[in-house]
Amino acid sequence: MMNDTTTSTRAYPRTQRLANTTVEVDLLKPEDGAAVAGFIQKLPTHDILFVRRDVTHPKVVTAWLASIAEGTITSLAARSNGELIGCTAIVTDPRSWSRHVGELRVMISPDWRGRGLGRLLIQECFALALGLGLEKLYVQMTVDQRSAIAVFEELGFRAEAVLRDHVKDRDGTTYDLAVLSHNIAEVQARFEVYGVADALGT
Numbered sequence: 381m382m383n384d385t386t387t388s389t390r391a392y393p394r395t396q397r398l399a400n401t402t403v404e405v406d407l408l409k410p411e412d413g414a415a416v417a418g419f420i421q422k423l424p425t426h427d428i429l430f431v432r433r434d435v436t437h438p439k440v441v442t443a444w445l446a447s448i449a450e451g452t453i454t455s456l457a458a459r460s461n462g463e464l465i466g467c468t469a470i471v472t473d474p475r476s477w478s479r480h481v482g483e484l485r486v487m488i489s490p491d492w493r494g495r496g497l498g499r500l501l502i503q504e505c506f507a508l509a510l511g512l513g514l515e516k517l518y519v520q521m522t523v524d525q526r527s528a529i530a531v532f533e534e535l536g537f538r539a540e541a542v543l544r545d546h547v548k549d550r551d552g553t554t555y556d557l558a559v560l561s562h563n564i565a566e567v568q569a570r571f572e573v574y575g576v577a578d579a580l581g582t
C-alpha cells in the first residue's frame with residue numbers, strides 16, 4: 381500500500397546500452413523545465429493528445445514540475461549526450477481511493493522511436509511504480525496510435541476501456557481514447573523474462 385509520501389527506492393542515474401549507444405536514465409528534476417519544453421516542441425501534436433492537459437502550454441509544464449517537487453508525479457528522463465530523448469511520468473494521488481493506481485505517460489523523441497527506448501523506459505517505470513507501492517498502472521492514448529498500443533500490449537497491458545470522442549485536437553477533430561492497464565503486482569515475476577531481475581531495491 382502506498383504511503384502518503386511517495387519516494388523512489390530505485391537508484392538513479394542509471395546507464396543503459398541501447399542501439400550501440402549509451403543512454404542515461406535519471407529522475408526528472410524540477411529544474412529541468414527548459415529541457416522538457418524543448419523536447420515537447422519536437423513532438424507531433426497528435427502524439428500528445430493522450431495527456432489530459434496540453435503539455436505544449438508552459439503553465440502545464442510548470443505544473444508538471446511542481447507535482448514532481450510535491451511527489452505526486454515521478455518522472456524519468458532519458459538522455460543521449462546530454463540531450464533529452466525521452467521522458468515518462470507516473471501520476472499518483474495518495475489521497476484518492478485509487479492511491480494504489482498510477483497513470484503512466486511515455487514520450488519518446490520521434491528520431492529515437494523504434495530503437496527500444498520506449499520499452500526500456502516502460503520497464504523502468506514498472507520497477508519505479510513497484511518501488512512507489514503502486515499495484516496497477518494504466519495508460520491512455522487515441523485508438524489510432526496503433527504502434528503505441530502494440531508497445532504496451534507487448535509489455536502486458538490490456539485494453540480496459542474506450543472513451544468515445546474523449547479528446548479534441550486544435551482543429552476540433554475528436555478522437556476515441558483507449559485505456560490500457562497492467563496489474564504490476566504480477567510484474568515482479570516477469571522481471572527475469574525481461575532481464576531486469578535486479579530492478580528492485582538497487
Ligand SMILES: CC(C)(COP(=O)(O)OP(=O)(O)OC[C@H]1O[C@@H](n2cnc3c(N)ncnc32)[C@H](O)[C@@H]1OP(=O)(O)O)[C@@H](O)C(=O)NCCC(=O)NCCS
Pocket residue numbers: 427428430484485486487488489492493494495496497498499500519520521525526527528529530531532534
Ligand atoms: C509509444 C512510444 C512510447 C514507443 O516508444 P519506442 O521507443 O518507439 O518503442 P520501442 O522501440 O521500445 O518498441 C518496443 C516494441 O513495440 C513494438 N512496436 C514499436 N513500434 C511499433 C510499430 N510501429 N508497429 C508495431 N509494433 C511496434 C515492437 O514490438 C517493439 O519491439 P521490437 O523492438 O522487438 O520491434 C513512442 O512511439 C511515443 O513516444 N509515442 C508518442 C507518445 C505516445 O503515444 N505515448 C503513449 C501514451 S502513454
